[in-house]
Amino acid sequence: MSWFLLVLSSTFLVCRADLCPCESPELCHQIREERDFEVFVFDVGGKTWKSYNWNMITTVATFGQYDAELMCHAHSKGARVVLKGDVPVPYIVDQDNRTAWITEKVKLAKSQFMDGLNIDIEQPVEQGSPEYQALTDLVRESTEAFHREIPGSQVSFDVAWSPECIDKRCYDYVAIAESCDLLFVMSYDEQSQMIGDCTAKANAPLSQTLNGYEQYLNLTIKPTKLVMGLPWYGYDYPCLNLSQEGICSIAKVPFRGAPCSDAAGKQKTYKWITKQVNTSLSGRLWDDKQKAPYFNYKDSNGHIHQVWYDDPQSICPKANYVKSNGLRGIGMWNGNILDYSDEPVAKQQTAVMWNVLLGC
Known part of the structure; x- marks a missing residue:
């Protein structure tokens, strides 16, 4: 009798794990509808998603803890919710390891009523190495497994702003693009490898950003495979020296072969930036060469900082490029970091940041 109860209890727990947590069972059905235009949002946790512009969103990649309430709400709006996928590249050289990883991800997605996978592997890989082929195989096998097990699911892969071995990420971008549903191009952190002067610069200069897309397209990767990722954050650089021309010299922090990098600064949210600029030394300034805003401020110790960021003016031509091409x-990275308070100015600034994603 005790054995029977144990089996019954175990069966009940398994069933409970797959019970729909939504008010309506239909909301646990995976999203299959394809949208003509993707608005792809990364969410890192918390409840700010309740204030997102859900009239626009098509996919949410969840990088925080699983939130059943978020899944239910996204499905009610016809938006996909996808898992984060990350794994050490040397581990997946072994076929059995790849298969086990993919199987686990499919099982987790099913149990949480999710709609796909966002593979976020930003590790260095040498061209032609065993890891080079294994990464391509992982993307292809993941896509095949998700499409087979969850019909209509979406598998995406995150790539650097350019395919030119940025941060030593020398991947087979053409094969990877063919193997998955879309590439999310991270058009930010573009100063991760500074070869020239060690000075504060824009997070995503316009010409450099658009040149990255031309490089992807020149590889004959279809434009319909590319989603442009924008930064809703900036970099706060302590200046070793601020020249009369306003050039901020920064500390040398090497990264993957480059003598300087944006690691000399700290990432700051758009929410922080919109408040800090109002009390800054300079107010908002505009660099016409990089097509980006910045400002200077003095910290509590009297040190000068220079902050580079993106706002609607710098995002506008990038969003227009998406549509025209x-x-x-x-x-964007990421949806959580705007100011979602009820303060009127914040509400207006946040609304504009969402709206400019569709161009201007």
């Missing part, structure tokens, strides 16, 4: 869509 037929890219698959647009998105």
Whole structure:
């Protein structure tokens, strides 16, 4: 009798794990509808998603803890919710390891009523190495497994702003693009490897950003495979020296072969930036060469800082490029970091940041 109860209890727990947590069971059905234009949002946790512009969103990649309430709400709006996928590249050289990893991800997605996978592997890989082929195989096998097990699911892969071995990420971008549903191009952190002067610069200068897309397209990767990722954050650089011309010299922090990097600064949210600029030394300034805003401020110790960021003016031409060149869509890192308070100015600033994603 005790054995029977144990089996019954175990069966009940398994069933409970797959019970729909939504008010309506239909909301646990995976999203299959394809949208003509993707608005791809990364969410890192918390409840700010309740204030997102859900009239626009098509996919949410969840990088925080699983939130059933978020899944239910996204499905009610016809938006996909996808898992984060990350794994050490040397581990996946072994076929059995790849298969086990993919199987686990499919099982987790099913149990949480999710709609796909966002593979976020930003590790260095040498061209032609065993890891080079294994990464391509992982993307292809993941896509095949998700499409087979969860019909209509979406598998995406995050790539650097350029395919030119940025941060020593020398991947087979053409094969990877063919193997998955879309590439999310991280058009930010573009100063991760500074070869020239060690000075504060824009997070995503316009010409450099758009040149990255031309490089992807020149590889004959279809524009409908590319989603432009934008930064809703900036970099706060302590200046070793601020020249009369306003050039901020920064500490030398090497990264993957480059003598300087944006690691000399600290990432700051758009929410922080919109408040700090109002009390800054300079107010908002505009660099016409990089097509980006910045400002200078003095910290409590009297040290000068220079902050570079993106706002609607710098995002506008990038969003227009997406539409005029037929890219698959647009998105950002990350959706949580705007000011979602009820303060009138914050509400207006946040609304504009969402709206400019569709161009101007």
